[in-house]
Amino acid sequence: MTRDFSVAVLGATGAVGRSLIELLEKRNFPTRHLKLFASERSAGQTIHFRNAEITIQNIAEFYNETFDTSFLCLNNQLVREHRSRILANSNKVIDNSSAFRMEPETPLIIPEVNLDDLNKDHSYVAVPNCSAIIMLMAVAPLRTLGKIERVIISTYQSASGGGAAMMDELIEQSHAHLQGNSIKPRITPFPYAFNLFSHNTPINDLGYNGEEWKVIEESRKILKQPNLGINVTCVRVPILRCHSESITVEFADRRPSVEEIQAVLQSASGIRLVDDPKNNHFPMPSEASKQCDVFVGRIRHDLSHAQAISLFVCGDQLYKGAALNAIQIGESMIDLGYL
Amino acid sequence: MTRDFSVAVLGATGAVGRSLIELLEKRNFPTRHLKLFASERSAGQTIHFRNAEITIQNIAEFYNETFDTSFLCLNNQLVREHRSRILANSNKVIDNSSAFRMEPETPLIIPEVNLDDLNKDHSYVAVPNCSAIIMLMAVAPLRTLGKIERVIISTYQSASGGGAAMMDELIEQSHAHLQGNSIKPRITPFPYAFNLFSHNTPINDLGYNGEEWKVIEESRKILKQPNLGINVTCVRVPILRCHSESITVEFADRRPSVEEIQAVLQSASGIRLVDDPKNNHFPMPSEASKQCDVFVGRIRHDLSHAQAISLFVCGDQLYKGAALNAIQIGESMIDLGYL
Numbered sequence: 001m002t003r004d005f006s007v008a009v010l011g012a013t014g015a016v017g018r019s020l021i022e023l024l025e026k027r028n029f030p031t032r033h034l035k036l037f038a039s040e041r042s043a044g045q046t047i048h049f050r051n052a053e054i055t056i057q058n059i060a061e062f063y064n065e066t067f068d069t070s071f072l073c074l075n076n077q078l079v080r081e082h083r084s085r086i087l088a089n090s091n092k093v094i095d096n097s098s099a100f101r102m103e104p105e106t107p108l109i110i111p112e113v114n115l116d117d118l119n120k121d122h123s124y125v126a127v128p129n130c131s132a133i134i135m136l137m138a139v140a141p142l143r144t145l146g147k148i149e150r151v152i153i154s155t156y157q158s159a160s161g162g163g164a165a166m167m168d169e170l171i172e173q174s175h176a177h178l179q180g181n182s183i184k185p186r187i188t189p190f191p192y193a194f195n196l197f198s199h200n201t202p203i204n205d206l207g208y209n210g211e212e213w214k215v216i217e218e219s220r221k222i223l224k225q226p227n228l229g230i231n232v233t234c235v236r237v238p239i240l241r242c243h244s245e246s247i248t249v250e251f252a253d254r255r256p257s258v259e260e261i262q263a264v265l266q267s268a269s270g271i272r273l274v275d276d277p278k279n280n281h282f283p284m285p286s287e288a289s290k291q292c293d294v295f296v297g298r299i300r301h302d303l304s305h306a307q308a309i310s311l312f313v314c315g316d317q318l319y320k321g322a323a324l325n326a327i328q329i330g331e332s333m334i335d336l337g338y339l
Numbered sequence: 340m341t342r343d344f345s346v347a348v349l350g351a352t353g354a355v356g357r358s359l360i361e362l363l364e365k366r367n368f369p370t371r372h373l374k375l376f377a378s379e380r381s382a383g384q385t386i387h388f389r390n391a392e393i394t395i396q397n398i399a400e401f402y403n404e405t406f407d408t409s410f411l412c413l414n415n416q417l418v419r420e421h422r423s424r425i426l427a428n429s430n431k432v433i434d435n436s437s438a439f440r441m442e443p444e445t446p447l448i449i450p451e452v453n454l455d456d457l458n459k460d461h462s463y464v465a466v467p468n469c470s471a472i473i474m475l476m477a478v479a480p481l482r483t484l485g486k487i488e489r490v491i492i493s494t495y496q497s498a499s500g501g502g503a504a505m506m507d508e509l510i511e512q513s514h515a516h517l518q519g520n521s522i523k524p525r526i527t528p529f530p531y532a533f534n535l536f537s538h539n540t541p542i543n544d545l546g547y548n549g550e551e552w553k554v555i556e557e558s559r560k561i562l563k564q565p566n567l568g569i570n571v572t573c574v575r576v577p578i579l580r581c582h583s584e585s586i587t588v589e590f591a592d593r594r595p596s597v598e599e600i601q602a603v604l605q606s607a608s609g610i611r612l613v614d615d616p617k618n619n620h621f622p623m624p625s626e627a628s629k630q631c632d633v634f635v636g637r638i639r640h641d642l643s644h645a646q647a648i649s650l651f652v653c654g655d656q657l658y659k660g661a662a663l664n665a666i667q668i669g670e671s672m673i674d675l676g677y678l
Contacts, residue, residue, distance in 0.1 A: 015494070016650065074377060120579065125539075139658065150643045150644070151643075152491055152570075152587060152643070154493035154585035155570075156495065156535055156574065156576065158406075173519065174513060174517060174533075175517055176516070177513055178510065178513060189619055190620075190623060190625065191625045193622070194513075194577065194578050194579050194625050195578065195623055195625040195626075196495055196576065196623065196624060197580060197621070197623050198582060198619060198621040198651065200619055201619075203616035203617075203619060206615060206633070207637070207638070207639025207640070207644065208637065208639065208642075209596070210620070216642070225397050229642070229644065230642070230643055231491075231641045231642070231643040231644070231645030231647070231648060231649060232584040233637070235536065235583075235585065235651075236579070236660065237495065237576045237577070237578075238533065238576070238577055239533050239534065239576075240533050241534060244535060244574075246493035246572040246585075248491060248570055255367065258546070277542035277546060278508055278542075280528055280536075280537060280539055280540075280541070280542060280548070281529075282536070282537040284529060284534055284535065285533070285534050285535060286529065286533075286534040287532045297537075298537060298546070298572070299546070300545065300546025300547065301545065301546070302570045303545065303547075303555070303568070303569070303570070304489045304490075304491070304568030304569055304570040305568065308570070310570060310572060312537065312574075313366070318595065322661075
């Protein structure tokens with residue numbers, strides 16, 4: 001017997017919200033009814049879902065009903081202010097924001113990596129940072145080959161991480177640049193078309209920006225390695241969706257062969273191996289966009305360290321980096337009988 | 340008394356050739372007469388230089404004259420075939436190609452780094468790989484702070500490294516993408532607009548592409564550290580000019596403070612420190628384009644290694660990565676009385 005669930009999406013009109021609705025349909029999530037909520041500004045618009053148009057409701061109306069599952073695609077401030085009220089109206093809340101990720105009692109879940117951290121009593125679950133998810137999808141499975149001591153990451157992050165508005169602005173700026181017009185960035189801190197810039201989150205006293213700090217803290221929590229060494233540099237490149245990452249993994253005791261790594265990743269869930277040196281064909285945003293798998297390739301020994309290997313990953317930031325991971329948490333709750 | 344020199348540019352119509360002519364004028368290189376050569380296809384075109392239009396000559400005509408200095412902006416094959424003939428007609432040859440860089444008797448020069456490797460008898464000098472130059476401009480000065488053991492690099496390389504044709508194609512593909520038209524790459528191996536791909540040079544048996552191998556071999560030669568550990572991943576991003584690089588440097592014995600590093604780089608020739616965490620302002624292609632300095636910033640301790648630091652660099656690939664470095668070699672020869 002399969003049950004169907006009442007589902008709410010809060011923040012339905014943003015880039016993650018729209019991807020979530022797209023994927024609820026594509027993956028045939030067992031939805032009895034779906035209600036979509038957003039700010040007053042968006043209320044009244046409609047979004048297509050399963051041969052119907054669903055009208056966006058003002059988020060204030062959310063509290064008039066109760067839901068089996070509520071997916072949050074809201075900013076941190078809204079989640080901080082309203083979490084307890086949202087929980088009062090939802091059996092399970094799956095949150096894409098970073099508001100409570102590092103709370104010790106909050107499970108921070110990548111289903112392929114640490115589903116064990118989820119139990120039936122958890123009513124609030126956080127989706128990790130997109131760069132952390134995409135990196136860990138490739139790195140976590142390698143733990144079967146030996147203890148990981150240090151991970152070195154440089155990211156090539158897309159506009160989608162800054163939301164629909166940043167994606168629109170990259171397109172606008174690119175038009176302007178190609179027409180020889182000057183660019184006046186509105187959302188991006190610097191010109192974005194045909195340019196790159198350090199991730200636009202505040203820098204802490206140690207010189208790390210907010211995105212980098214999330215990758216460090218969240219990865220340690222997810223892997224339960226509080227002392228894991230993580231060197232990370234987060235950079236925005238002029239690409240619409242998909243984050244790519246250049247990654248080096250240092251093992252504590254031995255270096256696995258390239259074949260061992262390929263075999264582990266080949267059989268890892270949610271990974272597509274794209275590793276074709278003959279044709280110089282490796283993970284790329286143009287191919288990973290709107291794909292559920294994280295693409296991994298360029299697997300090779302790091303010639304500068306006896307126990308290190310390097311690889312390159314690319315994953316859709318809106319899908320596995322956010323909406324897909326959230327839905328997979330919901331699917332896992334159903335499979336485990338928690339929902 | 341200043342002398343003026345007869346100068347030839349072979350391959351004058353390519354991206355590097357044009358930058359070279361631009362910079363010979365900007366830097367007021369002491370040119371008595373400048374002759375420009377290119378393939379038959381380009382012969383007869385003109386290029387502006389110091390209030391005059393110089394007519395491009397067929398490269399075959401080069402051999403009718405002799406020159407004090409010949410700058411080569413030719414492909415490897417042409418240089419391999421014709422070097423000895425070119426040398427017969429030139430007092431000094433400065434070559435941007437990679438044809439003979441690793442020849443033990445060939446000086447491979449970044450003037451700020453290893454001018455000592457150049458002596459008066461050298462008639463043929465090679466300009467290093469662009470990614471190696473831009474990285475070493477920031478890394479080499481740090482040797483005064485301690486022995487460097489390992490360098491870890493991920494690059495964000497622009498279209499200019501693939502020549503004028505690749506720059507044109509990035510613009511064309513971007514137009515097509517924005518207009519919703521399909522992209523059929525001609526020169527780039529994969530779509531380039533709003534995409535990135537692993538550097539398009541053949542992959543060797545160890546899994547490294549040609550560009551990465553150059554960075555490894557040439558950096559070791561330039562620094563005279565044949566065993567220097569270098570981990571490098573070369574990636575092309577959809578940017579027109581300027582290569583950026585995310586770099587981690589591991590020292591052998593101690594970790595310098597951020598202030599020590601800033602002080603060393605502040606006083607290093609050819610470096611501009613752009614390191615403003617408060618405003619999230621760091622090196623970017625939009626600011627480093629057509630600049631002679633290599634921009635360096637994001638200087639911070641690597642929290643995953645007790646003796647490592649990280650930084651981010653950005654330099655104009657056509658300028659310091661090629662044409663400017665070539666001209667600086669010529670200027671150094673003049674200063675040293677070798678020319």
